[in-house]
Amino acid sequence: xxxxxxxxxxxxxxxxxxxxxxxxxxxxxxxxxxxxxxxxxxxxxxxxxxxxxxxxxxxxxxxxxxxxxxxxxxxxxxxxxxxxxxxxxxxxxxxxxxxxxxxxxxxxxxxxxxxxxxxxxxxxxxxxxxxxxxxxxxxxxxxxxxxxxxxxxxxxxxxxxxxxxxxxxxxxxxxxxxxxxxxxxxxxxxxxxxxxxxxxxxxxxxxxxxxxxxxxxxxxxxxxxxxxxxxxxxxxxxxxxxxxxxxxxxxxxxxxxxxxxxxxxxxxxxxxxxxxxxxxxxxxxxxxxxxxxxxxxxxxxxxxxxxxxxxxxxxxxxxxxxxxxxxxxxxxxxxxxxxxxxxxxxxxxxxxxxxxxxxxxxxxxxxxxx
Numbered sequence: 001x002x003x004x005x006x007x008x009x010x011x012x013x014x015x016x017x018x019x020x021x022x023x024x025x026x027x028x029x030x031x032x033x034x035x036x037x038x039x040x041x042x043x044x045x046x047x048x049x050x051x052x053x054x055x056x057x058x059x060x061x062x063x064x065x066x067x068x069x070x071x072x073x074x075x076x077x078x079x080x081x082x083x084x085x086x087x088x089x090x091x092x093x094x095x096x097x098x099x100x101x102x103x104x105x106x107x108x109x110x111x112x113x114x115x116x117x118x119x120x121x122x123x124x125x126x127x128x129x130x131x132x133x134x135x136x137x138x139x140x141x142x143x144x145x146x147x148x149x150x151x152x153x154x155x156x157x158x159x160x161x162x163x164x165x166x167x168x169x170x171x172x173x174x175x176x177x178x179x180x181x182x183x184x185x186x187x188x189x190x191x192x193x194x195x196x197x198x199x200x201x202x203x204x205x206x207x208x209x210x211x212x213x214x215x216x217x218x219x220x221x222x223x224x225x226x227x228x229x230x231x232x233x234x235x236x237x238x239x240x241x242x243x244x245x246x247x248x249x250x251x252x253x254x255x256x257x258x259x260x261x262x263x264x265x266x267x268x269x270x271x272x273x274x275x276x277x278x279x280x281x282x283x284x285x286x287x288x289x290x291x292x293x294x295x296x297x298x299x300x301x302x303x304x305x306x307x308x309x310x311x312x313x314x315x316x317x318x319x320x321x322x323x324x325x326x327x328x329x330x331x332x333x334x335x336x337x338x339x340x341x342x343x344x345x346x347x348x349x350x351x352x353x354x355x356x357x358x359x360x361x362x363x364x365x366x367x368x369x370x
Contacts, residue, residue: 004041005068006242007075009033009288010051012332014360022053027291028082030097030357031334036079040068044238078294083336084263086218088174088194093136095296095336098327098350101137101176102130102343103302104168106160107144107152124167131173133344137195137337140164140188141178145199145273147232157184165191176220182207189215196220197339199273201251203227213259220298221251223270235274241286244269248293266337267295271326272304280306284326287333299330300339302346324349 009026011034016023023032038060040048052060061072086093093099104127127138142160143152161177161184168175169192176195177188182205185196194217201221202209212219223244226233237243248267256262267290269283280301290297301307307322308314314322320342327338327346331353340346 002043003047003065003068004242004246005064005071005075006039006041006245006289007072007079007292008037008039008286009035009079009291010037011035012288014357015363017363018360019053022055024054024080025082026079026288026334027296027336028096029291029334029336030354030361031288031332033079033288038064038072040064041239041242074294075292079291081291081294083296086174086195088137088176088218089169089192090172091136091174091194093174097354098331098335099136099337100134100343100346100350101139101298101337101339102127102133102135103339103341104130104138104140104164105144106140106142106164120163120167123164127164127168127173128171130343131171134347135173135343137174137176138168139176139178139197139339140168140193141197142184143179143181145231151229154181154183157181158187162187162191165193168192180204180208182211185211189217194218198222199224199231199270200227201248202255203251209255209258209260212255216261216264218264218266219255219260220266220268221248221255222268222298222300223247223251223273225274232274235276235279237275237279240275240279240282241289244283245289245293248290252293252295262294265295266298267293268298268300268339271299271301272306277306277309280304284329287330287335291334296336297334298337298339299326299335301326301330302338302340302342320345328353 013019013023013032013034015032019034023034025032035053038050050060061069083095106123140161142157165188175193176197177193178197179185180198180200196212197220199222224231225235252265271280302323303316303319307319
C-alpha cells in the first residue's frame, strides 16, 4: 500500500510575536506559519490529518508510522530551511525577501506580448527598463510554450536568445534562460547567462541535466504534465497539490543524483501548464506546502489565462491587476522569486508589502506582557 506524507502550513501570521513566538519562518522568507496540517495519504486518499502548532509538531510526527515519520521530519526541517543567496555573475540575489524576475520574450508569438520584443532594439529597451524598475533577474525566452504554439527549432531559438543574452550581459544583468533545449542553454551560458529555467524540469532534452551539472549554474525545475513537445498534455490529476509536490520532489532528487548541487535548485509548481482553473487555484492556495521540498520557490502566474477566466476574459495585456493579486498571494506564502511581465508595478507592490511586513515584525505591542 502506497503511503505518502505532506506537511502543509495552514495558518499564516504576520510574525512570531503575533502568536507568542509559536511560529515558523518558511524557507527563510518573510512568511510565518503558526499551524500545520500533517496529512497522511494512502492510495491517493487522505487517511489521517493532524493539525498542530510548532510546539506540538514533534508529538504529531511521533504518531506516524516509521517511514512516514522520517519523511515528515525531513519536511519539517525543510520548512525551516534558510536558503543561501543566488550568485549570478557579479550579482548576488538574496532570498530573504521576494525578488522579481522580469520576462524578456524574444519569440514572434508570445501569448503575452505578441513578439513585441523580438526586434533587438525593442528587446534591449525593455530589458533596460526592467532593470531600472528593480528586476533582480532577467529571464530570456526564445520559445513560446502556450497551448497550441508552433514548434521552435533549436537553431532558431539560439538565434533569438543569444543576442538578447549578450545585450543583457552588457548591462550587467543577472540572466536566466527559459529553455528546455541543451544546445540553447549551452550557447546562452557561453554568451553570459547565469541560470537555467527549464519548464520540463530537465526531462525534454536528456542532455540538459548534464549541461546544468557541468556548468554548476542554478536551475528552475517546473512542473508540467507533458514531457514531449506538448507540455500541457496529460494533465489529469486525482489531487493536483500532492501530485505536483511529488513530481517536483522526484525531479529534485533526479537532479541531485545527476550532480546538480542541492542549493542551486529552485522549484516552480507550473501554474497554467496542463491544469484547469480549479487546479491552478488549488496550487496557489497551497504554495506554502512547497517549502517542504527544501528548495526556493518560484511563482510564474503573471498574465496567465486563469486571470481572464476569473474576470471578464480580458486579453493577456489587460491582466495587470490580477497578476498583482497573484504576486501578493505568492509573497504572503513566502515565494522567493516572482516571474512577471510587469516589473515596475510588481516591484512597487513588493515594496509596499515589504513595508507592511517589516512594520508587523517590529510591532512589539503584540508581545504578551511579562
